[in-house]
Amino acid sequence: MIDKGYLLGERYRILDTLGEGGMANVYLAEDIILQQKVAVKMLRMDLLKDKQTLLRFKREALATSALSHPNIISVLDVSTDDGQPYMVMEYVDGPDLKDYIKAHSPLPIHEVIRIMDQILSAVGLAHRHNVIHRDLKPQNILMDQRGNIKIADFGIAVALNQSSVTQTNSVMGSVHYMSPEQTRGGMATKQSDIYSLGIILYELLTGQVPFAGDTAMAVALKHAQEAIPSIRKNHPNVPQALENVVLKATSKEPQDRYNSAEEMREDLDSSLDPARANEPAFVPPHLINNDETIILPGFKADKADPVNSEQASTSEETADDAVQPTNQPTRRQRFISSLKRHKWWWLFTAIIGVLIVAIMAFALSEDRNDWAQVPDVANMTETAASAQLEKAGFTIGRIRAKHSAKIKKGRVIKTQPAAGEAASKGKSVDLIISSGPVKVTMPDVVDMQYQPAKRKLEKVGLKVKRKNIYSDSIDSGIVISQSVASDKKVAKGTVITLKVSKGQEEDPEENMVTLKDLTNYSQKSAQDYADENDLNLVVKKDYSDSVEKGLVISMDPGAGTHVQKGSTLTITVSKGAEKTSKTITKNFTVTYDDPDDNSSSSSSSTSSSSSSSTSQGNHVQIYIEDENHSIDNIYRDLYIKKDTDFSIPLTLKDGQSGRIKVVRDGKTVMNEKVSN
The missing domain is CATH 2.60.40.2560 (Immunoglobulin-like)
Incomplete structure (x- = not known):
């Protein structure tokens, strides 16, 4: 670790730590020459003698610096400090795509396409320079404050014409986004990156990865063997043409995927065209055949079993029918008639049923110690819930975000399986975490007639409370103020108080308020006073060595001032003494x-x-x-x-x-x- 304030390479002053990884630590720094913030990636000191890590670090610097694109992190400088290699990159002040998906899922389809267009454009450039990323995943994709995408971490990117490509490199990517050929130890190609892009698109549309498992091997096997789960089953608003982009990009065979990132982008951009509204689901070409029956080598139908041999005996029955009268019963019909003639088969069936029940009961009694009830972890933090579940013998499965107006952001809404259900120990339990209530942008309704203002707020999901006050300057029925400022984000269902003019009061003196001294009042008491006297309260906060935290330090206008009802009263509330x-x-x-x-x-x-x-x-x-x-x-x-x-x-x-x-x-x- 580097101390804050350290001047790296006599140019980059370390401001903070952004992240600590297995290979390198990333710091926020200031370029004292250009006076701008930068990100510094510095190889860890304990890995300086690891030749493979040094090679990977240098390869990232070379691969990234060779790619100039607005959606790829720019490398500004590469050097060493006291023998320790470092790389200076542009600083992106924003979340990675994984966090963005968790916070905003479900994303609007147009937003998904906008994000993917930028990613595909950047990957397309890399592929044109014969560089494959190998570790494309939302955690390696950053988003700045304006919503622009920046792809980072080319640490395992390899030029396609390099001669020293190792098997170690081919399995370093994250298994949730890795192509089937990579999980089998094969070489990564441009189509491998395209597979990862398909998984990222799946996650953007659904908020989760298609495959989960208790181990990396379990996930890898699903990528290699199982079909991508249907998006439209749980998200019917996704057009089939858009789901087809995911299906083609994630085909098991590389030759069935898009030939290039540009081709995938063109298909994505046209997926919402009305002409593609009735497009059938994509089927990989290698799965399309001429419906010929395939006989597996060495397979023989068991003729002794009438159920399993039903298909096999069809041709035999046809042959028998050719030489027998048409009213002659078939072999299957003769078997059923035989069962009906023998009454003992009912007894035989009953005995078998009893044996099956006994065996199942014995098995359950033997395995009773391997089962447990899923504990109730609702309203716990993710960390506390995970600890509780692991203590009960379960593993943590997928963690998904969901809006909730009742459960605080970051706490557990529920589990799958649900609390109280019996499940085998070692089974993975999914956590549904609250991302807080759905938020809407507060409209501006000041100076509007009350009824239109009320309809406007209710249309975006807000509730309205009316408070009538006198006003000398504003006509009756007009909204004077709203309890939440316009353009602010507010939870859906929030009650918004609208102060509405009753017109001019006949006796102006009754519309006046003499402010009392609110210093050392609590913020709530000050708010109650403002509400009682039809005043708009504005709260500011500041440190104070003399006033207890949460109490009013000062007020403006001051105590004793005569103000009209509907006026604004500003108070400053103490944050307590500032700790130095x-x-x-x-x-x-x-x-x-x-x-x-x-x-x-x-x-x-x-x-x-x-x-x-x-x-x-x-x-x-x-x-x-x-x-x-x-x-x-x-x-x-x-x-x-x-x-x-x-x-x-x-x-x-x-x-x-x-x-x-x-x-x-x-x-x-x-x-x-x-x-x-």
Whole structure:
């Protein structure tokens, strides 16, 4: 990890950590020359000697810098700092596509096509440069604040004309988006990327991936063996022509998919054309045959079984009918007549039924310890619900988002199977997580007549409450104010209060209010006072060392002022005392443990470890916990060959404590609390 404020390459000042991965850490930095924010991807220190990782990191830099496209992350600089490679890229201030889908699913079809057009345009350029991405998935696709797509992470992208393509590279992508040929260990091609694009399009349309499983192998097998689940079954608003784009892109055989990303884009863009409204479902060409019956080698119908041999005996019955009178019963009819003549077959059937029931009861009693009731985790956080389910013996399956006006955003609405249902231990349980209520944009209805204003709000799903007040300047029946400002997002079903003019009051004095002193009132009490006196309350918040959090610091106009009803009253509410941060430097020494001083009676495993330490020194890892760092992440990772002094800065708020942990050759040699 790099400290905040560190000047990388004498140009890029580290501002924050954006993410930590298995290969590299990504930081938000400021280019002090161009004065703009950038993203810096820096190879982890513990991987500097891993040749394969170094090759992958360099390949990402080369592959991405060779591709200039508005929908591909731009590489601005590639260099090293104290021997540590880093790559500077444009900074995208927005979510990845996975998070965007979770937050906004279901997406409008036109929005889906707009997003996919940008992705296909970028991938098309990469393919024209003979570069395949190999790991296309929503997590590697970013979206800026204007909704523009940016494809990132070409870390396993490989030029098609490279001679050193390894089998390791071919299986590094995410299994939920990986083509069948890649899961079998085959080489990735442009059609492999197109398969991944088809899965991404499926997820954009449905909000979930087509295949889920308890293990990566289970998911991979489904991609290789099972048909893509129907989109239109659960989403009938999706036209067949649009579903066909998914079906063609995700055909099991590469030759049945689109020849290029451009071809897929053209088909996608025309999928909503009225001329394609009655298009039949896509069937891969290799599955279309001339209806000939295929005889499996070595297959023989069992003639002793009248049920299984029914089809096989059809030709025999036909042959018999050719030489027998037409009223002669067939072989099947003779078998049924025989059963009817023998009364004992009813007894035989009853005995078999009893045996089956007994066997099932025995099996259930034997396996009763392998079953459990799905616990009720409704209204829990995803983390707490997952822990509860795993404690009960289940695994976590798909996690899907759904709007809910009753369950708070981020908490569990329900599970599938439902709470209380019996299921075998080890079974995956899906979580349905609330993405909060459906939100609508608040219209502007001020200065409108009340009835049209009411209809306008109800049309977008809002409820209306009317409050009549006098006004000297606004005609009767006109909306003076609305309780939620226009253009703000508000939950569907929210009650909006409209203050409506009653016209001018006969006695102006009765329309006046003398403001009382609201300082040290709670915000709710101030709101109640404003409502009672027909005042519009505006709330601002600020820190205060003298006023308790949640209480009013000041008001405008001030106490004692005479104002008309319907006027605006602004109050400032305390956020409490502002906590200041302080940097505390912890100085300490890590002593060098010379393996040559160890006794000769050390175990073989210790000797092996000592041998490693002798060549590079003691392996030291430092972890810190403060306002900016987690104790779970490595802060410094290095080797020492002598006693080494360290000065580690920790940023702590008032009353906050931090921690420093030092691990030397796998053993904790320091674990101290640091107080502010």
